[in-house]
Each structure stands twice: as C-alpha cells, then as structure tokens.
Amino acid sequence: MSETIKVLCYKSKKLSNGEHPLMVCVCKDGKRKYQSLGISVKAEWWDFKANLPKGKCPNRERIILLINEKINEIQKAALDKRIAGKDFTAATLIESTSSKDSSHKTVGEYYLTYIQNLKKEKRIRYAGMLEVSYNSFIKFNRHLDIPFSDIDVAWLKKYELWMKGQNLSVSTISTRIRHLRAVFNLAITEHSIKNDCYPFHTYKVSKLNRQTPKRAITKKDVMKIMRYQGKSDMECLAINVFVFSYLNAGINFIDIAKLKHSNIVESHLIYNREKTKKLINVPLQTKALEIIAKYQSDKSPYLFPILSPFHQTEVQVANRLHKVLAKVNKHLKEIGERLNLPIPLTTYVARHSYATVLKRAGVSTSIISESLGHSSERVTQIYLDSFDNEQINSAMKYLL
Incomplete structure (x- = not known):
C-alpha cells in the first residue's frame, strides 16, 4: 500500500505565541505518524481545506517551500527504500528523515524551545527575560518564522536603530541582542546552522556595552x-x-x-x-x-x-x-x-x-x-x- 504525505496545521496544540505548529503527517497501512515541520502559523492564516497557508499569511512563500521540500524528502526516502527492497512503516519513514529536520528549524522555533528549557530548569526569571526579548523581536519583524541566515549584520543594525527610536536604553538593547545571540549559539551547538551563518563575528554586542552610561559613584x-x-x-x-x-x-x-x-x-x-x-x-x-x-x-x-x-x-x-x-x-x-x-x-x-x-x-x-x-x-x-x-x-x- 502506498503512503500518503501531507502537512497539517496542528490546531489541537497552541504555542505560547498563539500559533499552531505545522506537522508532517505520514499515513501507511492505516497507521499515522506525525513530525513537527519546525514552524508555526496562526489559525486564521491557514487554509484547512487546501492544507496551505492563505494568501496573506506572513512568509507564505517560504512556508510553502519548506512544506514541499519536506514532502519531497520523505517521498525520496520512500522511493529509496522500495528500490532497495526494504519494508518500512510510517514511523520508520519519518525516522529516516528526522536527522535532517533540525536544519529546518526557524529562529522562532529555537527561541521558544530555549525558553521552555529554561522553565524546565526552574530558571523562571531568566526565562521571563527571554520572553520579553522574544516579543520585542516579534514586534520588530512581525514574526520569527525565518531561517537563521536571514538575521545578518544589516538586520541587527536595523533592530538596534528601531530600539533606539523607542528611546530604550543601550543596556536594554544589548541585553535583548545577547539573548538572540544565545539562541544562535544553541543552534550552532546542535549543528543546526553553520558557523559562517553567525552574524556576531562581525556585529559585536560589546560595542553597545561601551556606550553604557556610568554606573558607579564615589x-x-x-x-x-x-x-x-x-x-x-x-x-x-x-x-x-x-x-x-x-x-x-x-x-x-x-x-x-x-x-x-x-x-x-x-x-x-x-x-x-x-x-x-x-x-x-x-x-x-x-x-x-x-x-x-x-x-x-x-x-x-x-x-x-x-x-x-x-x-x-x-x-x-x-x-x-x-x-x-x-x-x-x-x-x-x-x-x-x-x-x-x-x-x-x-x-x-x-x-x-x-x-x-x-x-x-x-x-x-x-x-x-x-x-x-x-x-x-x-x-x-x-x-x-x-x-x-x-x-x-x-x-x-x-x-x-
């Protein structure tokens, strides 16, 4: 029996940002296996009949691209197994492609994962600070369903200017960018992104710290x-x-x-x-x-x-x-x-x-x-x- 592969908006699960994760659903021999695509959307941006993002969905083109890439990847894995004469199930088919899944994780997905891990470690205050930073980046960019490569030096400088335009202190700007840097470091540690994708080799957060006003008295x-x-x-x-x-x-x-x-x-x-x-x-x-x-x-x-x-x-x-x-x-x-x-x-x-x-x-x-x-x-x-x-x-x- 041939398998069916599609991507669904998992409405039964709601993330802290109000969005729902997109899940790859593989069905074979009457059994289903789900796997996160690594991105999420709000319910109002998803066409549940066509199983595609609506026309006005933010970052629609990239989401469709990721969906097609994932479906093609699983279809290729299934074809390879058939050619090799190997039996497989929905679960083993998903597992055979899961090692590559982390590379599709967006900045937003990593950010929310980092926050959840901090809460599990009972670092509640620091997790709260990360949530404030996350919301700041969402307000600036509208969403973080973007690959790490989209955040370059130019992007960081635009964010810095945007923050200064809100009359926020240099210390606050520095803190929020350092939080983003920590998310990048996590992605590099997990080998999800390459080191040449790291913008902080050129963009130095320390330059902001040098601008911090005097904090000592005599x-x-x-x-x-x-x-x-x-x-x-x-x-x-x-x-x-x-x-x-x-x-x-x-x-x-x-x-x-x-x-x-x-x-x-x-x-x-x-x-x-x-x-x-x-x-x-x-x-x-x-x-x-x-x-x-x-x-x-x-x-x-x-x-x-x-x-x-x-x-x-x-x-x-x-x-x-x-x-x-x-x-x-x-x-x-x-x-x-x-x-x-x-x-x-x-x-x-x-x-x-x-x-x-x-x-x-x-x-x-x-x-x-x-x-x-x-x-x-x-x-x-x-x-x-x-x-x-x-x-x-x-x-x-x-x-x-």
Whole structure:
C-alpha cells in the first residue's frame, strides 16, 4: 500500500505565541505518524481545506517551500527504500528523515524551545527575560518564522536603530541582542546552522556595552547614602540593601534576598551566586553585621525581609523578587535625587561602586576588576575564587 504525505496545521496544540505548529503527517497501512515541520502559523492564516497557508499569511512563500521540500524528502526516502527492497512503516519513514529536520528549524522555533528549557530548569526569571526579548523581536519583524541566515549584520543594525527610536536604553538593547545571540549559539551547538551563518563575528554586542552610561559613584557619595536616615521601612530596606551589596563584593539583589542564616560562617558570608553558581566567600564587616541584626527574626530563615516561608514555588519567588526590587529601586532613585547624586541610584550601582572604589584605592585588578557584571563578571569571580581570604580581607578595608 502506498503512503500518503501531507502537512497539517496542528490546531489541537497552541504555542505560547498563539500559533499552531505545522506537522508532517505520514499515513501507511492505516497507521499515522506525525513530525513537527519546525514552524508555526496562526489559525486564521491557514487554509484547512487546501492544507496551505492563505494568501496573506506572513512568509507564505517560504512556508510553502519548506512544506514541499519536506514532502519531497520523505517521498525520496520512500522511493529509496522500495528500490532497495526494504519494508518500512510510517514511523520508520519519518525516522529516516528526522536527522535532517533540525536544519529546518526557524529562529522562532529555537527561541521558544530555549525558553521552555529554561522553565524546565526552574530558571523562571531568566526565562521571563527571554520572553520579553522574544516579543520585542516579534514586534520588530512581525514574526520569527525565518531561517537563521536571514538575521545578518544589516538586520541587527536595523533592530538596534528601531530600539533606539523607542528611546530604550543601550543596556536594554544589548541585553535583548545577547539573548538572540544565545539562541544562535544553541543552534550552532546542535549543528543546526553553520558557523559562517553567525552574524556576531562581525556585529559585536560589546560595542553597545561601551556606550553604557556610568554606573558607579564615589566613596564620598556612598557615605552620604550610609548616613541617610530612611523615613519608612521600605526606604530603610532600600538603603540597607544598597549598603550591604557595596560592603559584600557587590552581591546582587537576588542573592541578597535568598541569603539565610546558614550562609554566615565565622563572620564570613559564604554563598553560591544564583547566576554563575560560583562560590563566594567574603568577610562580613561590622556595618554589614549591624544590618543583618536589624532584620533577625525567628519566624524566617532569611537574613532580609524580602522572601519568607510563604514563597515556596519558583513562580512565587520570582514574582516577589520582581515586586520588591521595583520598590527598592524606586526608593533608591528618590534618595539619590535628594542627595544630588550624579547618576540614578539603583542596586546595580552598588556593584559597580564596590569595584570602582577598590580600583581607585590601588587594589590589584587581579583581585577585583573595574566592572562587576557584563562580559568581565565571570573573570572577576574566577579571580575572587582563586585568592585566599587574607588577600580579600586586606582589599575590603578600602571600602570604608
């Protein structure tokens, strides 16, 4: 019995972008086998009688081309098996062509797969950031049902200009393009695209980072923040989070929120960074210990009143961190304006200020680099891990 091969819009499955995947359906001997074509469309763009995209469907020509290529590929595989006198089923026919399927995956398909994998790894916050970036690219290009080769240097520059036209910061543009670069890296790792298809050899995301505004303040300005008397519990928390970060190797907000009493060992703060999983060990100065003492409570295992035993699921934790960080940064900005600081104050300013103050005091760049975060953050953490506590203790004295 001859086989039938067609491509269907799989309406029973809806992706997070509101589209439905296109599935190859092979039917032989009364049995069916389905396989994703690697692209998706919205239901209103699909002609379910003709099993083809409608005339106004975005990227219609390329979708039809991929459909025809896949059908021809399976037909050829079936013919080859007949010529060789081999029996086959719908399933084995699909399997014989599946090794080539990844090359048909679009940027959008890879992007959504990456986001789903992050959620499975419980990296909820980072997955959320990728979703924001994904929606930005969709808004710019209308869709991402395009091959990786369509995204070249010219495309990236157009996106960069489009983002600047919306008055978005260089930091935001850099972050979103780095997310896209991560999707490219995933495709290369899985051998779905060739290295010569990689636009980031020429388009350097680092050039955007060099345009990032100054994010550090002087030791004198840090002291102004330390002396500032908060007028509410949230304002006091904002100040204490900033000061604690500054005094403890620029620890970021998420890591501060997740600190527990078990992270204090012999007057040292020891924890694994949420982002890099690196083990950090820094001495707790008197001021840092005073801040911890203010929030000590038998009702919560956390050092700061940001998370509580109530926040158990990854989603609850992510929502709580997002909400409190927004409030903390709002208060810090207002405090910075009252103190006439040269730049908008955020928790991230504490990270950069920590590094800058030590650098200006003559501390070796082998112990602490000028920037904590961005491209040099991993190098900084490696250096911090490689020196003994005595060297770190000696360097920390320059902070106050």
